[in-house]
Amino acid sequence: MNVLAVGCHPDxxxxxxxxxxxxxxxxxxKVTMVHVANGDKGHKIIPPEELIQIRRLEARKAGSLIGAxxxxxxxxxxxxxxxxxxxxxxxxKVIREVRPDxxxxxxxxxxxxxxxxxxxxxxxxxxxxxIPHYNLDEGIDTHDKVAPIYxxxxxxxxxxxxxxxxxxxxxxxxxxxxxxxxxxxxxWLYEHDGIDFLDFVRTVSKFRGLQCxxxxxxxxxxxxxxxRLTTARxxx
Ligand SMILES: [Zn+2]
Numbered sequence: 001m002n003v004l005a006v007g008c009h010p011d012x013x014x015x016x017x018x019x020x021x022x023x024x025x026x027x028x029x030k031v032t033m034v035h036v037a038n039g040d041k042g043h044k045i046i047p048p049e050e051l052i053q054i055r056r057l058e059a060r061k062a063g064s065l066i067g068a069x070x071x072x073x074x075x076x077x078x079x080x081x082x083x084x085x086x087x088x089x090x091x092x093k094v095i096r097e098v099r100p101d102x103x104x105x106x107x108x109x110x111x112x113x114x115x116x117x118x119x120x121x122x123x124x125x126x127x128x129x130x131i132p133h134y135n136l137d138e139g140i141d142t143h144d145k146v147a148p149i150y151x152x153x154x155x156x157x158x159x160x161x162x163x164x165x166x167x168x169x170x171x172x173x174x175x176x177x178x179x180x181x182x183x184x185x186x187x188w189l190y191e192h193d194g195i196d197f198l199d200f201v202r203t204v205s206k207f208r209g210l211q212c213x214x215x216x217x218x219x220x221x222x223x224x225x226x227x228r229l230t231t232a233r234x235x236x
Contacts, residue, residue: 001024001029001030001101001102001234002029002030002032002098002099002100002101003021003024003029003030003031003032003100003101003102003103003104004032004034004094004095004098004100004102004103004104004147005017005021005031005032005033005034005103005104005105006034006035006036006091006094006103006104006105006118006122007033007034007035007036007105007106007118008035008036008037008080008106008114008115008117008118009035009037009039009042009055009077009114010035010037010038010039010055010056010058010059010072010182011039011058011059011062011179011182011185012035012106012115013033013035013104013152014062014175014178014179014181014182014201015155015179015201015204016106016152016153016218017104017152017153017166017218017220018062018171018174018175018178018179018201019166019168019171019172019174019175019205019216019217019218020104020152020166020168020171020218020220020235020236021033021066021068021104022065022066022168022171022174022175022178023166023168023170023171023236024236025066025067025068026066026171027236029236030069031066031067031068031069032068032069032070032071032094032098032100033059033062033063033068033069033070033071034070034071034072034073034091034094035059035070035071035072035073036073036075036080036087036091036114036118036121037073037075037076037077037079037080037114037118038052038055038056038072038073038074038075038076038077039051039052039055039077040052040055040076040077041076041077041078042055042077042184042185042188043184043187043188044188044191044192046184048076051184052074054184055182055184055185056072058181058182058183058184058185059072059181059182061181062178062179062181062182065174065177065178065181066174066178071094073087073090073091073094075087077114078113078114080113080114080117080118080121081117082117082118082120082121082124087121088121088124088125088128089135091121091122091125091129092125092128092129092134092135093135093140095125095126095129095143095147096129096140096141096142096143097140099143099144100143100147101147101148101234102147102148102149102150102234103122103126103147103148103149103150104149104150104151104152104220105118105119105122105149105150105151105152106118106119106151106152106154107119107151107152107153107154107160107221108120108123108151109154109159110154110155111154111155111158115155119151122149123149123223123225126146126147126149126228127146129142129143129146129147130142130143130144130145130146146227146228147228148222148223148228148229148230148234149222149223149228150164150220150221150222150223150234150235151220151221151222151223152218152219152220153204153208153218153219153220156200156204157204157207157208157219160219160221161221162208162211162219162220162221163220163221163222164219164220164221164222164233164235165208165211165212165214165217165218165219165220166217166218166220166235166236167209167212167214167216167217168205168209168214168216168217168218169209169214169215169216169217171216172202172205172215172216175201175205175216176198176201176202179197179198179201180198182197185197186198202216205217205218220235
């Protein structure tokens with residue numbers, strides 16, 4: 001299968017579904033990791049232009065650990081707008097190129113606007129990608145189906161009630177390694193949010209594991225909108 005994961009910032013997918021992406025990749029599925037925002041404001045000292053480059057490299061390093069392709073849509077932090085056609089167009093292009101069997105992204109409710117805007121934009125783009133008269137100037141075929149969408153966990157799991165779980169017990173170490181690739185954020189999240197980033201990621205994975213009888217897990221819900229539903233279990 002082709003799996004497209006769309007996160008907001010360069011570390012969000014690693015936090016929310018890194019173990020699942022690692023598992024998918026090891027099972028032979030193709031994984032594409034997209035981050036919409038470039039992360040230019042995620043540091044106290046490093047200036048935005050320099051930070052963009054650092055974070056792009058960190059994301060590539062994380063993706064390389066599981067053989068995933070990494071794509072940056074280069075939207076500045078705090079300026080992600082789902083009602084701007086520019087963002088929808090970029091996402092449609094990615095969806096038409098990747099042709100995903102399903103998409104993983106943020107849930108419609110999360111802790112900051114950039115995240116929720118990504119969720120809305122992915123929902124809209126997954127439909128628009130199938131419309132022949134929408135932006136065909138890229139010369140890429142429309143996607144042949146409105147891809148099912150799975151929502152990954154919120155930050156710290158707040159207000160999120162998974163309906164499906166993925167056992168990532170064999171992938172927790174690579175998940176931690178992926179997150180550890182984001183060295184700039186380990187410093188930033190300690191200074192800005194007072195959290196030990198890697199401990200945070202491990203704890204949420206363990207908490208989700210407790211809920212489903214596994215050592216470590218990640219939780220998901222499925223987007224409940226026609227025609228995105230399916231009888232198949234698509235998550236690994
Ligand atoms: Zn984020």
